[in-house]
Structures are given as structure tokens and as C-alpha cells.
Amino acid sequence: MAALSRKWDPLFVLVLGSLVFSCKGDVLKTSNDRTESISATKIEESSPQAADLGDLRQSDEAESNEDRKAFTPPPPNDQFQEEMVIRPLYSGDIYASFQFRTQWDTDFLHDGKKVSHYRLFPKSLGQVLSKFSVRELHISFTQGYWRTMQWGQPFIPSPPGAELWVWFHHTVTDVDGNWKELTNVLSGIFCASLNFIDSTNTVEPSASFKPLGLGNATDHRFLRYATLPREIVCTENLTPWKKLLPCGSKAGLAVLMKSEKLFHSSFHSQAVHIRPVCKDWQCTSTAWELRQTLNVVFDLYTSGQGKKEWSLFKMFSRTLTEACPLASSSKIYVDVTDNPGGELFDLSPSSPLISTAVVLGDRRTYSVYDLTKKETFGQLRSLNLLLRWKGESDDMLRPPLHAERYVSGFGLQKGEIHTCLYNSHPYRAYPVLLLDSLPWYLRLYVHTLTVTSKTRENKPSYIHYQPSKDRLRPHLLEMLVQLPPHSVTEVTVQFERALLKWTEYTPDPNHGFYIGSSVISALVPSIVAMDTNSTRDRPLFSSFFPTKEESSYFMRVYTEPLLVNLPTPDFSMPYNVICLTCTVVAVGYGSFYNLLTRTFQVDEPSAPLAKRLANIIRRLRGVPLL
């Protein structure tokens, strides 16, 4: 039995790999047939939007681009949507997630022609995409760690620090060179230390990161993945990020992004995702999608004297007055799933629009506020959402998968990394892909790798291991582990801490070295049927990871980054060490030299001084010498 299941394991890797993200036409067709019966996402909203928007856009162009009147106006081949989701968390915190989506119907990779007209799509990113032949680009900057057990799952997960992963176009010959230049350019665009990404922290994962957009590229030679766990995210990263928005921070949802409030939070994550997508559901033409997301968790419970209430003004010290004029849709969603009858909390002003969407394997209900409509803002011409709790909420549904990681052992010689994977599903077992990228100065011993679940050995069915090269390449460990239902699976591996050259340490060497998060990717069994049509009009937050099948959805979990101490030399005395060691070598050389070049001779002591003087006098006097 065991042998049989092991036989099927490689096949499973392939199936999972192809299922996760690929966007093949035939799969798409079959799923389209089914959409009628599923109707997982149901959005009750008006359709006259499009006409409205057309007017808006034209009037806006007329106003702002008077000087460009001489040119023929380009056809409006791009559109912009903005959206905010507010989810009250069970811990009392508030989770606010912004998503801005710019879709651009151009294809500068296939056409080969140069694109010089940019409208909504930021030119700085467009040029980067075409210069480096980027197929997909995902970059995130995160401050703080997402606590899955307290907060549930985020809409778009991200590890602490900076994360960058890029799929290059398959025509690129020098991928490493492009990657190097790209990281430096992005470092300039986002004012971040991405220029510290080099070969020592870049890996090519074989299975964990598949393209999220069009195309089922599987050749991981065109993929580069790097994290900087120590990167600190602050205002200087937010400002360039805001500048990429068509409205900047002048109008629309972006007015809420005041850095003094955003960074006074438990968790802050901003990201940019660029990928090619289908323009329509038949996928006849493609478009570039730029998604800018910003996730923030406010701890209003403790700072608000234990009162569970929040408002837009309390969170952002701003209220909303208008949508971004360039946006084709601008909405705020508030998660009211747990409050069907209004007994748990009051939301004011209340909204007549209710939307349900299948998000992360669960059907959720949202109150929708459409900012493009005048009546949303009411008499005061400003929208300040306010929520007051009336009762106590019950326990949160445990997320089906979460993970934690720690280093065990003492001393500075060796250690052991433990990764615990929790499958909370009561009866379904599912496989997860675990990716670990460890820097070379933790010398990993892969023969000490053990995977145990329920006190029994759980042999990974697929292991991809790339050993490190000193000062050149990190370790890459990827494996496919089957998680039994309702269990904890512990993955341990031993390592040795290297002594580095004194110039290789960080400025505060005794603080320790940050080791990036492990990445756990899984297809998790879903409670309700997932919506498999990727082109239907759904809320942005529910449609980031494409879904291939109804019964499961894709989930990515990041573990904590580790802080590992290494033995340190004494930084104050390089001169002393050089002098002392050279002295010892010289002692060796000197004594051998002495013995090699000299010979033994009988020591004929010279006469004492007095005697010699006396002899000189005696010689002068002509008497016999002494």
C-alpha cells in the first residue's frame, strides 16, 4: 500500500504543479461551462457604471490634458479599479486591505513594438517591464508578521521584510544579468534596499512559485526569488508606491494613506503585482494587470481602552469625499458575515448593497459602498464608516493551515531548525510544498532532515535540494509533504554556524542574522465551491490567486523569519591578530633557518676586557703576554 502511494507521489507533484496556476485554454473552457451552475460570486450592483465612467474619464481628460489636445487621443485601452476591504478581526483588531488594479490592453512583449504612450499605467514600471523582458513581477514590503492564528488568512500573504519574485520571458538569455539590473532599478523606484539582492540570497524554486498570470511556464530557470527579511518598511517606501497610482494620494481611496497612521499599526504590507491576464473570459486577447495592494492591521482594541469600535477617521484620520475620477469602479467592502441580523455590531451609515463572494474557501457577506455614487457620501459629502460592537463574538474558525518555525539548541556551534505545519482540517489530508531558502553561513546537513507527523516518520514524496556554495549561493530545500488530517507535522534539520570574515558581519553582529521565512504553498480543501472563472467580475480581493478547481483553493503561508546568532571574531584587533600570527610563523621559520644555516662550533670564549688591556700594555712594554 505504502509502495503504491509512493509511486503516485511524483505524479501528484506534477498534477499539483500544473493545477496551481496554469491557465490553459481547455481547462478554462470546461470551467466556463460550469459557471452557470456554480454562481459562487454574486454581485448585486448596477451596470450603468460603464456609461458613467466613460463620461467621467472623458471629462477628466478634457480638463487635465488640454495641452495635449493637438495629439489624437489614444483609445481608452486601460482601466483602473480601486477597492478597500475592512474586516473586523476576532482579536479586536481591524484589517483594512486596499487593492488598486490597473489593466492595460497592450502587449509589448509579443508585438515587439515600443510603447511610448502611457496613460494610467505607470511609465516607470512599464519601461522596466519592457527593458528587462519581465513576464511577471511580484514585490512586497512588509513590516510586522501576519498572525494567522489570531487574524485568519490575509487576502494576499507576504513575508516580513521585502520579497521579490520575477518570471522572465523565455527569450531572455542572461537571466542573472537581467535580474541583477532589475533589482537595482526597483531599488531606485521603491527607495528600498533591493540592491542587496545578489546571488547569495537568490534562488530558483522548482515548484513553489508558479506564474499567477497567463502562460504555464514551468522552466524555473526563468524564475528568480529573493527575500530580504531585515528590510525595514517606512514612509520612504510608501511615497513612491503611492506615486504609481493614477490619482496619486490626491483623490479616491488613497487619500486615507497617511503614513503617520499607517505605520502606527501592528502589521503593514504593501505590494505590487504585475502579470499578464486574459482580457475577456474567452481569452482572445491579453492585458497587463498591475495590482497595488496595501494591507494594514490596526490595533484599535488596546489603544481604544478596550472598546471595540472603529471608524475610518479613527483609523486613518481622514474621511472619504470622492472616488478617484479615473477609476472605473471604486468600492469599500465591509465584512458583515458574522452579523446577519445586526445583533453583533452596528455599521453606520448602513448600505443597501450587499455582496457575497467566495473568499479563501469560505462564503462571506459584505456591505458595499460605491464611491462613484453621490448618495454614498450623504448630506455631509463625506463618508466616515463607523462600527460599534454590541455583543461578544464567538471563536474564530481556525484557518485550515498554518505554520510556525523556530531554532532550537544552545551555543554558537550548531542548531536545529524546527518547522511545524498544522493541518486543522478535521478529515482531509492534503499535500503542501515547503520551501526553505537558507543563507550559506548556516551549513545545512540534509541527512539530518526528519519529517514526523503524529510521532511517525512522514517521508516527503519529493525533495529538491540545492546545497549552498560559500559566499555564492544559498541553500534551497523544497519538499512535498502530505499533511494528515488534524495533525502537526514537524520538519527538523540541523545546521552548523559558520565563522565569517570580519568584514562579512552586519554592523551589529551580536544582534544576529535574519533568515527569511519558509514558504508553504498548498491547495487547501475548500468549504464551499470555489469560483473557477477567472475573468468574471468579482471583487478584486477574491480573485488574486486563480482557481482551477472548485473543491480546493490555493493558499500560501509564510513562517516567522528567524534570528540566528553566529560566532563572532573580535572586530577590534585585526592588526594584533595579523602581527601575532605572523610572529608565530616567524618563530617557526626563524628556528628552522637558524638550525639549517649554522653549524656547531666549539665556543672559544674571548678573554675578559681587563686581561686584553693588560696584554696590550704588555705588548707595548715588550714583556711576554699573559
Add this chain to the structure above:
Amino acid sequence: MAAPLTLVLILSVTIRAVLFRSSLAELISERVEVVSPLNAWKRVVEGLALLDLGVSPYSGDVFHETPLVIYLFHFVVDYAEIVFMVSTFEFSGKYNLFIKQKYALEADRYPHDCLELMRSPKEMHYIPLKVAMFYLLNPFTILSCVAKSTCGLNNAVMALFILSTLKGSALLSAIFLALATYQSIYPLTLFAPGLLFLLQRLYIPVNPCRSRFWFFTVQYSVMFIGSLLVIVCLSFFLLGSWDFIPSVYGFILSVPDLTPNIGLFWYFFAEMFEHFRFFFICVFQINVFFYTIPLSVKLKEHPVFLIFMQIAIISIFKSYPTVGDIALYMAFLPVWSHLYRFLRNIFLVSCVLLACTALFPVLWHLWIYAGSANSNFYYAITLLFNVGQILLVSDYFYAYLRREHHLSQGLYLRRKDGSEATLVLK
């Protein structure tokens, strides 16, 4: 003779067996003094695991053994037994050293009063036993063996080289020298003493004008280079790539791994300024090989002592030394028991070496585990340990030269005026 030898053998096997089964074995196998990145058993196991995963063991920077070793262990699981075998080999290697001493005794061209410098046949009789004891019961050897350090294998190959050289078998000597060189390039310097000894045994004078001298030298070099090529090509065919060359020899020569050990390299290159790094690596590596030339000139009549000197210099100045290397040259010390009367500071040196040996684990603990000391403490003790070794070796060298002087000049030297003379180096 056979009975005490068996006794020593049984005793040493028992000690090792007990330690293998005790909880100390794991502790010992992770001591940086006992294992180095080159020969740690943990890294050999890692290399085997990588081979099983289908990854070349040389694609990473953990495994630095030669391909022959990994394929040897791929087939031989019971490693402990091997190490025992190795130790016995070692012992038998030393066993035959006394042939040389007999040879020395036969030459009775020395002045009459030097008789007390010569060793009695009885003393000679016990030298092999003493050598065996010194090697098998040396705590350094025991530690190295219990840690399953592959240093034991290298020592065995070296011992086989010495044995076959002393037996006068040029081919075997060349083959084992090639094997030892292949394992860790430093034994290349033993080529000179090996050649000198074989020449001496064949009564060929070391004279560049004689064709016989050149004939034999070329013959020996061809045998050595030929077997080295065969071994290297064999590893290439086993592995299918030349990856092992940079990973083994590049690793030994360029010292990228700065894991602390008892040598001089690790802290020096951890603290080195980057732009002087290459220069000092060259200086330090040339330092190991350079002594061969003057020593061969000076000791061309005494190749066995030259072998001892070379092994000692290698174990002091090599890039990743362990206590197993020290044990190898310490096993020679009983052979030079007749030099004791000329040693100047043997007491001091033995005290230094003993104290350092005790202080290594203490200061390591203070630095790595307790955090109450820093790296300088451990570094200081490695410095002292190396100074002690250098003094020991140079003291033996001094004593040897002095004995030679006395053998030719007579033991009790007189000045011109008839008073008792003192010898000085000039």
C-alpha cells in the same frame, strides 16, 4: 615481543570500543580540535546523503573529501571496524622503523667515545613496541578515531608509504605517496625523503653528475606521477566530472572555511584585510612546502629524520590541522629516544602542550556556550599550542644535528687549552 604487542593492541581496541559505545562519542565527534571541515564524519555522511539524493556532493560546500573516499564508504558501512584496521596498519608501519636503526648501528666509523650515543640492541628491540604504544594509546589518536575522522585513513596511507619506503619497495612507496598526496596535497613534500631513502638503500650517491642518480630519480617520479594520474582519472570516471578538483584542492589551498581549529589559518584569515588576503594565503601555503628544499639539503644523509620533520611541519602549518595529524608525528618520538640527552626544553614544551590540550575545551566552552569569553581566548591558546609544537620540533632538529656533530667530533670536546668546551651554533 609479540605478547606485549598483542596486549597493547587489545587494550587500544578496548578503549576505542568502549568510547564508541559511550555517550562521549557524539561529543567528541563535534569537537573542532578533533575534526576539521575536511575530514569530519558528519560531512562524509552528508556527502553520501547528497549522492543518494542525486545531487553531486561537490555542488555544495559541505563535502570536501576525495571521490575515492566517498565511494569507499558508499560500499563499506561498518566504518568503526575500518578505523581499527587503520590503526593496526599504522602500528605495523612503525614496526619496521627499526630496520633503519640497525642500519645506522652497523656503521662503526664513529670515534670510540661515542659508544654511549649508540643504542644497545636491547633498546632497539623495544622501539617498535614503543612506537605502537605511542600511536595506539595516544589520546589524540583515540579521540580522532572515536570521532571517525577520516584523518585516520590519511595517517594509514602515510604509514603505508613509510613502511614500503623502509622496506625498499620503490613502486609501492610511489603508489602510497600518490594516494597520500591525492588525499591532501601536503604529503607531496614527502617525495624528497622517500627518494633520498631509496637512493641510500640502493647505495646510489646523491650526485647530480651521476647518471644512475638521475635514472632512479626519473624512475621514481614517473611511478609517482603515473599512479597519481591513475588515481585522479579513476575518481573522474567514478564521478563523471572534475568538480572535485576545486572542491577538494581549491578548498585546501584557498581556505574559504574559517571554522575554528587548532591551526594558524582560521583566525588570521577571519581578521585579514580583504586586499591582502590572496598575498597572505600564498605566503602561508608556500611556507608549508618551502622547508622541503633546505631540509632535504641538510638532512640528505638522514631521510627518516627528514620524513619526521616534514610530517611535523605539515601538521603544524597545514590549513585545516587536527589532533590526528599531530598524533602521526608524535608516534615518531620514541624512535628518537637516543636524542633525549640533547633536548633543551622538553619539559617546558610538554607542559605547554599538556596545558593547551586541557585549555582548548575550556576556552571553547567559554566562548561558544557560556559567552563569557570571546574568540581571542581560543585564538590565544591555538597560538600557544603552535608555538609549543614548533619548539618541540626545532628542539628535536637541534638535538639530531648535535648528535651528528658529536658522532663525528667525539662526545667530550676540548678547547685548544684543554678545558671542557661548549658547543654553539655559528
